[in-house]
Amino acid sequence: MHMHSESSPSKRGRRIAAIASAAALVCSFGALGATPAFADTYSSSLVAMAQNVVTRGTIPAGALSVVNFAPKWGDKQANKANMLAIMAQAHADGVRMIVFPEMALTGYVSSSDPESPSYRMAVSQAETTASPITQEIAAKAKEYGMWVVYGTSERIPGDADHAYNSAFAISPEGKVSSYQKIAPVEGAWATPGTTPVVLQTEWGLMGLSICYDTYANPEIERYYAAQGVGLLVNPTATSRSYTDIDGDGVKDGKGWEWYYRNRLESIASRDGLVIASADLVGPDGYADENGKQPYDFPGGSVILTGSFSGADYAAGLNADGSIAVGSEGVLTNAKDLRLSTPSTTQVANDFHPDYYAKWYGELADRKDAGASLSYSFGSADGPKVSVANVSGVWADKAANTEMMAKYAEQAHADGVDLLVFPETVLTGYDSTDPRGDADAHSVNAEVNRVLAASDDYMQVLLAEKVKGADGDTTRGESVQRMAQLAKEYGMYIVFGLAEMPDGGPIVEDGVKKVYNSAAICFPDGHTESYQKMHRAGMEEMVWSVPGNTPVMFEMPEWTGKDGSTLKAGVNICRDGHFYPELGRYYAASGAELLIHPTATGGNPWYRETRIGSYTDRDGMAAVTANLWGQDGYPIDSDGKPIYSVDSTGKTVSSGKDVAGYNYSGVGRDSFRSTSLIINAWGRKNGTSFDYATGSALDTSGTGNGATADVTKDWYFGQGGFDPDNLETRTMDLSRAGFRITNFQPRLYSQMYDAIAQRTVPGYAAMYATGSPLDTSALDEPAAKAQAALASPAEYTAELVEPVQDALLDARSLLNNTTFSAEQQPLVEAAAAELNTALAGLTKATQTPAEPIEPERPVAPADPADTPDAGTTADAQAPSVPADGTTDAPATAADAPAVGALSSTGSQIALVAALALMGVAGGGALIVAKRKAHVE
Secondary structure (H helix, E strand, O other): OOOOOOOOHHHHHHHHHHHHHHHHHHHHHHOOOOEOOOOOOHHHHHHHOOOOOOOOEEEOOOOEEEEEEOOOOOOHHHHHHHHHHHHHHHHHOOOOEEEOOOOOOOOOOOOOOOOOHHHHHHHHOOEOOOOHHHHHHHHHHHHHOOEEEEEEEEEEOOEEEEEEEEEEEEOOOOOEEEEEOOOOOOOOOEOOOOOOOEEEOOOOEEEEOOOHHHHHOHHHHHHHHHOOEEEEEEEEOOOOOOEOOOOOOOOEOHHHHHHHHHHHHHHHHHHOOEEEEEEEEEEEOOOOOOOOOOEEEEEOOEEEEEOOOOEEEEEOEOOOOOEOEOOOEEEEOOOOEEEOOOOOOOHHHOOOHHHHHHHHHHHHHHHHOOOOOOOOOOEOOOOEEEEEOOOOOOOOHHHHHHHHHHHHHHHHHOOOOEEEOOOOOOOOOOOOOOOOOOOOOOOOHHHHHHHHOOOOOHHHHOOEOOOEOOOOOOOOHHHHHHHHHHHHHOOEEEEEEEEOOOOOOEEEOOEEEEEEEEEEEOOOOOEEEEEOOOOOHHHHHHHEEOOOOOEEEEEEEEEOOOOOEEEEEEOOOHHHHOOHHHHHHHHHOOOOEEEEEEOOOOOHHHHHHHHHHHHHOOOOEEEEEEOEEOOOOEEOOOOOEOEEEOOOOOEEEOOOOOOEEOOOEEOOOOEEOOOEEEEEOOOHHHOOOOOOOOOOEEOOOOOOOOOHHHHOOOOOOOOOOOHHHEEEEEOOEOOOOOOOOOOOHHHHHHHHHHHHHHHOOOOOOOEOOOOEOOOHHHHHHHHHHHHHHOOHHHOOHHHHHHHHHHHHHHHHHHOOOOOEHHHHHHHHHHHHHHHHHHHOOOOOOOOOOOOOOOOOOOOOOOHHHOOOOOOOOOOOOOOOOOOOOOOOOEOOOOOOOOOOOOOOOOOOOOOEEEEEEEEOOEEEEEEEOOOOOOO
């Protein structure tokens, strides 16, 4: 028996027309002025900007639950019954929001074969927000006064061949909202969504994101955080690296847990979000002829928050701190959870949605012009790289230049191609009150005279011009010296410094400021600079102005498998730790290497989760050099400066012992964290990840700055030279390259544009402001359909069924609150579908038939009678996202046998009561019959 479901020519034609209309909107971006794009931010912005919006509140302990859910594949009725039973118990336990996983209602599908049972199940069993099952769950949510979120495939009006991979969110009032997965990796059946969804809860704003959307597309949660969202809800179906690593026949969660934690914890920490993540558990998918299912999920549902130093789990951990895997069940927050809005998505803290809208718009233009935004370097022959774990002498450029020169000489002797120093290494990071001689505490007497004679900050007085050709003497002396060494050694050298703008310091509120920059010295002797965009701490307030220009450069000495030149992008400290947009722009522009000077006290977890994300998620190897040592001027045990100037301007010493440094204080270390050189693990040691740690990153022995027994012989003072402080490795770039499935730069450009329009003074919009979805074209045909279905016995079942189906689509749009006019083609498709169905609804000429009765369930199809049932092509491997992840599940080792399709689900021919739904003031009980899955 062959699995097949034809869609009518009229449906297919209408869908093509709808797609063409959407494409016309997207391609109009190049026109002058504000232009529309098929990306829908209208409703989420309305919710976020509502006059009575609540963004801060507390989810009490016991109120939020996530479910390790094991669906019965293809059996919606069984899964619905299980969900309702779990909801009932959760309600009895006082739960007020419950989250089920991705595709919990149907079971998981990854397929691009339209003829396969898997593909057809996902499409034929797709729900709408008005479907009977949806409304039954909504009724219980309303009865319990509970939020319910669950995953299902969702029908697309006018398209019988595809569906959305969606999450339905039902409010305590029974209102159903739908979020369509923006970057699905489940194959051709799943059409990408275009609508971020923000919903108001009693505790604050909630944003919806599904699996790969969350793990591989930080733009979505960044948009949510900028809109004031405090709770990210993540229905997921992920099992990357969930495998048996020790040969005992039992799957281990170590590799999967590293991936899962790396993605979720960095989001929670960076964006200040509470995350509720619910994952499937156990075998799933269409069974083969032996009864084995192709996927196996770990469960591992969690609720967590983040901080600068780590993650805090409210549910989902074992006693030993590992994530609980392998069993069904409900996990509920054991502690109160405070929702608030993060600082790193506020314009006052250098969040720049105006920049990001432009960058992603540029990427979208390239994509629209036919360029690929997917890359693979594919060569293990990368540059030999060193990071210098050093700290400069405060305010002494001469000493620091000599220190860097010694490290450059050592690196050259070691055969290094790229040497990276930390942020502000040329001057020191600390800034202090510049009035009079209050900052004249350097060990350098000449500098002290300059500091004492000026009220400008030290970094401003010592700033240098950076950009210039080989031999350009207008550049600063330190820059010229390092450029000369780069040329002499045939080496790239990158170091942090204060950069003097063209034309001199920039004055803000009467204070002179300069750039916090990275100088890039090339082997030909010329120099470029990158100017930090996202500042931190005192530098933001006192001495630096933000840059606004991404910097990428080619390293032609290395080429990829296709002959393409190695490309590197540069950012500094907070740019990379808290603002992923710049790194994503580099990666999507083809950069395979991220160079990141920094000055941070963040612990190794913070450093690896933030910077490692660019490698594991975005395909960029990373070189990040952190200050290591003391910073600021030296002080005694009373906190007094060792050096100062007398009335004649002469530097004098107190003669006391140095007990600390001004940046951190007496007895404290300023910077003792990690520098890292990172590339993807790839197939190192013949494994897909590090079996010892679970990590998919390869740091090859770097990152020792926080390890006391390794660094006991390193030099920790200011300005010293010690070869041990260099960490060196040759990079393997065979896995480098940005490859994100269904990457949507136009959508992200519009999302940031929407934020910029309301937060950036004087911002000129790139896109037209959205408007409400106009569903008036559905009113009349929906009323006619409702009236016709009030007397179903007057028509044959074959004629009634298309009307019932079309009315469900129309109903979902009439009740929709998340779509705007951007989605108008869907309304047009639904109206055309409904009008076509009504036109074919002629009264039967024979004796009126008896009222439609429910059909008996069709017996499960025998796999032996189904040529493509259980074949490799059908139970195909999950789509492999290009960031190297597989959010689709791993293969089940010994899944229980199941029939080709369950006879109890709504995938077989059935008749179901829709609901009492009023149209034009009236109401009637109508009946809907979905096509049999097995024909």
